[in-house]
Amino acid sequence: MPELPEIETxxxxxxxxxxxxxxxxxxxxxxxxxxxxxxxxxxxAVGCRIERVGRRGKYVLVFLxxxxxxxxxxGMSGRLRVGPPQANDARxxxxxxxLGADLELRFYDPRRFGLCFLTTPESxxxxxxxxxxxxxxxxxxxxxxxxxxxxxxxxxxxxxxLLDATVVAGIxxxxxxxxxxAARLSPTREAGSLSLPEWERLRAAVQQVxxxxxxxxxxxxxxxVDSRGQPGRFQNRLRVYGREGEPCPRDGxxxxxxxxxxxxxxxxxxxxx
DNA sequence: CGGTGGACCTGCTGGC
DNA sequence: TGCCAGCAGGTCCACC
Numbered sequence: 213m214p215e216l217p218e219i220e221t222x223x224x225x226x227x228x229x230x231x232x233x234x235x236x237x238x239x240x241x242x243x244x245x246x247x248x249x250x251x252x253x254x255x256x257a258v259g260c261r262i263e264r265v266g267r268r269g270k271y272v273l274v275f276l277x278x279x280x281x282x283x284x285x286x287g288m289s290g291r292l293r294v295g296p297p298q299a300n301d302a303r304x305x306x307x308x309x310x311l312g313a314d315l316e317l318r319f320y321d322p323r324r325f326g327l328c329f330l331t332t333p334e335s336x337x338x339x340x341x342x343x344x345x346x347x348x349x350x351x352x353x354x355x356x357x358x359x360x361x362x363x364x365x366x367x368x369x370x371x372x373x374l375l376d377a378t379v380v381a382g383i384x385x386x387x388x389x390x391x392x393x394a395a396r397l398s399p400t401r402e403a404g405s406l407s408l409p410e411w412e413r414l415r416a417a418v419q420q421v422x423x424x425x426x427x428x429x430x431x432x433x434x435x436x437v438d439s440r441g442q443p444g445r446f447q448n449r450l451r452v453y454g455r456e457g458e459p460c461p462r463d464g465x466x467x468x469x470x471x472x473x474x475x476x477x478x479x480x481x482x483x484x485x
Numbered sequence: 486c487g488g489t490g491g492a493c494c495t496g497c498t499g500g501c
Numbered sequence: 502t503g504c505c506a507g508c509a510g511g512t513c514c515a516c517c
Contacts, residue, residue: 323493473488474491
């Protein structure tokens, strides 16, 4: 489900609702997520106060006091919802965090590709899930020079290069297509074949598309909602994703779908080169 | 070494 | 109406 703009939207919602609250209890209904939840470890969060909420790539980070970090990944279908305590559990409500008499946080994930860990702030950068992540796409470190350096000699298709989390964190299948359209670059180009001006176009497109998507609270195609249950609005602004056969908004050419590494890519064969 | 394809799960849609 | 194939926003690992 969620890529960087959706996770950022969820984090902003959580940041408005959670800090100052104390984690009064944790209930684990299903520990078999992509990796099994360590229930004993998670219990160490009980009694901690929530200080702030952060994000790294597609990971949600909840910083606690005494110093701990609760890490969530939402996989394809995960949701984090904050609201008044519910009397009934939904089938896929796997983790329920009590936040006092009037509030709780629920982790819901039908496909169970998500993750939840507890760690400490000092070991956070060394955590196996976060250790290999590339730079944040909206940071200074993400530059044309950096992309050129990482792309040098690489023969993989540009689409796969953008989806490689060790190159850049947080870009997923929808935004990869949208970014390549904005950059006027073909998804099938070999990464190593780009010129510096093309890398600069790609950098600018990454940042422009993500910033615009965050401003619209992300993309809701099937079922994504934020921490308050609200859908995003960026699905109305997708230029190519899911639009096979429709005219390209730039030149009217029919948008094509192709499968790369088992995943759909949408692009305009005329204006993306 | 690097890239592709399958595996992990459930649920929805569209075609027959 | 019912069934089944195909597809879905992510990531890891075995295999070429």
